[in-house]
Amino acid sequence: xxxxxxxxMILRAAAVAGGDKFFSGWLNAAQARAHTHSSGSNAPPxxxxxxxxxxxxxSPEDFRNLETFTEILIPTDDTPGAREACAAPFIDFVVxxxxxxxxxxxxxxxxxxxxxxxxxxxxxxxxxxxxxVERMSRDPASASYKLIKDMTVHAFYTSRVGLIDVLEYKxxxxxxxxxxxxxxxxHRV
Amino acid sequence: xQRYDVAIVGSGACGGWAAMALAQSGFKIVLLEAxxxxxxxxxxxxxxxxxxxxxxxxxxxxxRKYHKGSTEYNYRIMVDDRDNPYTxxxxxxxxxxxxxxxxxxxxxxxxxxxxxxxxxxxAASRDGYGEDWxxxxxxxxxxxxxxxxxxxxxxxxxxxxxxxDGRFLPPMPLxxxxxxxxxxxxxxxxxxxxxxxxxxxxxLHNRPPCHYCGNCFNGCDxxxxxxxxxxxxxxALKTGNLTVFCDSVVSHVLMDDEKRARGIRxxxxxxxxxxxxxxxxxxxxxxxxxxxRLLLNSQPGGLANSSGVxxxxxxxxxxxxxxxxxLPQLKGTTIRNDDGKAGGLxxxxxRNIGAKGGSGKFIRGYAxxxxxxxxxxxxxxxxxxxxxxxxxKQVKSLYPAFxxxxxxxxxxxxxxxxxxxxDPQVRDRWGIPVLRINCTHCDNDLxxxxxxxxxxxxxxxxARGEILDAKPHISVPGSLxxxxxxxxxxxxxxxxxxNSFCQTHDVPNLFVFGGxxxxxxxxxxxxxxxxxxxxxxxxxxxxLVRKREI
Numbered sequence: 242x243x244x245x246x247x248x249x250m251i252l253r254a255a256a257v258a259g260g261d262k263f264f265s266g267w268l269n270a271a272q273a274r275a276h277t278h279s280s281g282s283n284a285p286p287x288x289x290x291x292x293x294x295x296x297x298x299x300s301p302e303d304f305r306n307l308e309t310f311t312e313i314l315i316p317t318d319d320t321p322g323a324r325e326a327c328a329a330p331f332i333d334f335v336v337x338x339x340x341x342x343x344x345x346x347x348x349x350x351x352x353x354x355x356x357x358x359x360x361x362x363x364x365x366x367x368x369x370x371x372x373x374v375e376r377m378s379r380d381p382a383s384a385s386y387k388l389i390k391d392m393t394v395h396a397f398y399t400s401r402v403g404l405i406d407v408l409e410y411k412x413x414x415x416x417x418x419x420x421x422x423x424x425x426x427x428h429r430v
Numbered sequence: 431x432q433r434y435d436v437a438i439v440g441s442g443a444c445g446g447w448a449a450m451a452l453a454q455s456g457f458k459i460v461l462l463e464a465x466x467x468x469x470x471x472x473x474x475x476x477x478x479x480x481x482x483x484x485x486x487x488x489x490x491x492x493x494r495k496y497h498k499g500s501t502e503y504n505y506r507i508m509v510d511d512r513d514n515p516y517t518x519x520x521x522x523x524x525x526x527x528x529x530x531x532x533x534x535x536x537x538x539x540x541x542x543x544x545x546x547x548x549x550x551x552x553a554a555s556r557d558g559y560g561e562d563w564x565x566x567x568x569x570x571x572x573x574x575x576x577x578x579x580x581x582x583x584x585x586x587x588x589x590x591x592x593x594x595d596g597r598f599l600p601p602m603p604l605x606x607x608x609x610x611x612x613x614x615x616x617x618x619x620x621x622x623x624x625x626x627x628x629x630x631x632x633x634l635h636n637r638p639p640c641h642y643c644g645n646c647f648n649g650c651d652x653x654x655x656x657x658x659x660x661x662x663x664x665x666a667l668k669t670g671n672l673t674v675f676c677d678s679v680v681s682h683v684l685m686d687d688e689k690r691a692r693g694i695r696x697x698x699x700x701x702x703x704x705x706x707x708x709x710x711x712x713x714x715x716x717x718x719x720x721x722x723r724l725l726l727n728s729q730p731g732g733l734a735n736s737s738g739v740x741x742x743x744x745x746x747x748x749x750x751x752x753x754x755x756x757l758p759q760l761k762g763t764t765i766r767n768d769d770g771k772a773g774g775l776x777x778x779x780x781r782n783i784g785a786k787g788g789s790g791k792f793i794r795g796y797a798x799x800x801x802x803x804x805x806x807x808x809x810x811x812x813x814x815x816x817x818x819x820x821x822x823k824q825v826k827s828l829y830p831a832f833x834x835x836x837x838x839x840x841x842x843x844x845x846x847x848x849x850x851x852x853d854p855q856v857r858d859r860w861g862i863p864v865l866r867i868n869c870t871h872c873d874n875d876l877x878x879x880x881x882x883x884x885x886x887x888x889x890x891x892x893a894r895g896e897i898l899d900a901k902p903h904i905s906v907p908g909s910l911x912x913x914x915x916x917x918x919x920x921x922x923x924x925x926x927x928x929n930s931f932c933q934t935h936d937v938p939n940l941f942v943f944g945g946x947x948x949x950x951x952x953x954x955x956x957x958x959x960x961x962x963x964x965x966x967x968x969x970x971x972x973x974l975v976r977k978r979e980i
Contacts, residue, residue: 320822
């Protein structure tokens with residue numbers, strides 16, 4: 242974008258409803274990038290405070306088991322995990338909301354949690370819990386494992402923690418130029 | 431009763447263009463749109479998944495009433511199938527993906543803008559199957575120019591006879607995965623060029639350039655991608671000659687006598703009140719199949735159907751499963767902005783393009799696309815076996831390396847036995863009979879798909895890619911949202927509904943713009959050709975009115 246284009250944008254922004262906010266955000270982001278080579282994300286904070294969330298669908302015991310299970314699937318290590326991403330609270334919110342159009346989804350989750358209870362999952366040591374998850378992951382007939390994993394992966398990588406802090410996603414930005422591939426090795430196969 | 435010069439039904443790519451062109455010709459126009467007017471800035475502003483209650487997936491079960499492809503982001507601009515049903519026989523599924531909104535499907539289209547060539551317009555003469563189009567490339571080329579110059583197509587000249595070049599803005603740059611695929615194409619002799627998209631790489635007609643947010647499928651918040659609201663509607667309204675009625679569901683074209691249309695009847699969407707209005711010329715630009723449905727509903731046996739082919743020769747382009755996997759060169763690399771332009775690398779058709787055009791295995795051609803890199807969701811992650819820290823590190827390492835090759839569209843042969851008709855029982859929410867769609871693939875379609883599938887794997891391997899998933903399956907017809915035909919054009923009124931200007935043979939003051947007129951699908955994305963034919967038809971219509979011939 243040239244200087245002249247930028248001037249045009251600002252003039253035009255005044256004429257468009259909501260445009261002022263949009264264009265100023267764009268220009269600021271563009272200039273910040275141009276001047277500081279900043280790699281910081283422009284992603285806004287999560288509007289919901291999930292850490293204060295009170296479970297609505299799962300019983301306290303099931304919710305604890307779910308938290309443990311998600312933290313085994315995506316642990317906290319040198320980067321944040323399911324705990325920091327509040328995967329279990331989000332899953333509870335979704336499954337609770339399934340009552341209206343997808344009650345069968347609640348049934349699947351009830352079964353999965355009942356099975357974990359039958360294994361006394363909450364009372365096992367962490368090593369034994371991990372061993373149980375490992376066994377489930379190797380059992381193609383375990384619908385519960387697939388159910389919890391699919392939902393945990395969705396919850397984690399759609400959270401700000403998973404998408405920005407862990408994956409370092411760079412898209413959904415305001416850019417003046419698209420970053421073209423500059424690697425000579427990609428021009429040779 | 432208010433009498434207009436022209437009544438236009440539908441506000442998508444063709445309805446919007448017709449409104450602009452005819453309003454600028456000085457006609458008093460009324461444009462009827464079945465859906466609502468929306469405010470792109472408010473509706474489509476950049477959204478992060480965690481800003482939506484269900485992170486893009488919608489409340490469980492809620493999106494079932496919309497077609498697959500609708501998400502929590504965009505369902506408001508998609509059609510609710512309970513209000514707008516259609517029927518098929520159980521063994522002939524068809525996916526009809528629609529929008530009812532001011533701007534129609536231009537609000538979320540893929541923006542791919544390709545010119546068809548004489549290899550497609552005159553394919554029947556080369557391989558003996560079906561009919562030629564009544565136009566050649568030379569007839570439509572000036573209109574391609576005009577449309578491209580107005581909507582803005584970013585592209586690189588490719589200098590290929592099967593993929594004509596046009597009036598282009600600078601192309602979208604390629605990301606790393608696309609660069610690797612382009613290099614691989616060079617190695618194995620496939621043509622390759624940045625996908626041609628109606629998405630601005632510099633300012634054009636007061637529209638700002640793309641800011642590479644990659645949000646295109648949820649609608650563009652600044653109008654950098656071509657759509658009716660940002661592009662054709664403002665100049666049309668500026669003339670003062672255009673009246674827009676939203677929430678107006680058209681049910682009938684009204685006739686004076688057998689040879690002359692006098693107006694249209696529509697139902698107010700929320701009150702169901704029937705309203706009639708008169709116009710000297712009627713333009714249907716609803717969508718390929720909605721236009722045909724309207725003609726079928728306007729008169730027993732179908733209006734403008736002396737040929738008997740109205741509803742016949744339904745086509746969608748062939749699509750189906752491609753190849754996904756990982757490019758090892760990109761594993762563990764720094765995360766870059768890879769999905770900000772939603773374009774990809776385009777591999778134009780290279781099959782059956784010789785003078786006598788025949789590989790022997792199948793006739794006609796197809797185009798592929800390839801892309802990859804970090805996306806907003808690592809779609810491979812749920813299926814990646816394992817869990818724990820190692821799994822998480824593996825996801826991060828594979829994240830920028832994910833890549834895919836897919837079928838942009840292959841020619842589906844025009845066959846009379848693929849057709850739409852009015853369902854004698856089922857009606858939509860407004861009491862209008864719905865379409866019953868009868869469509870299947872023929873052997874040539876399946877062989878063409880199989881040929882694509884082999885070449886897609888060849889390309890993936892040439893890029894040194896590791897194939898994760900490659901299961902051949904042809905998609906249900908309609909899936910590509912390139913449905914065309916059912917109102918074909920032709921020189922012979924006994925074998926076609928429209929002439930080459932999209933005017934009905936039977937009713938001189940009735941025009942039908944959109945994909946309905948297509949004689950073949952070709953292997954290109956259809957929208958640019960629909961718009962060029964609309965531009966050509968509008969010139970002709972204007973000329974006829976000035977000469978008082980209609």
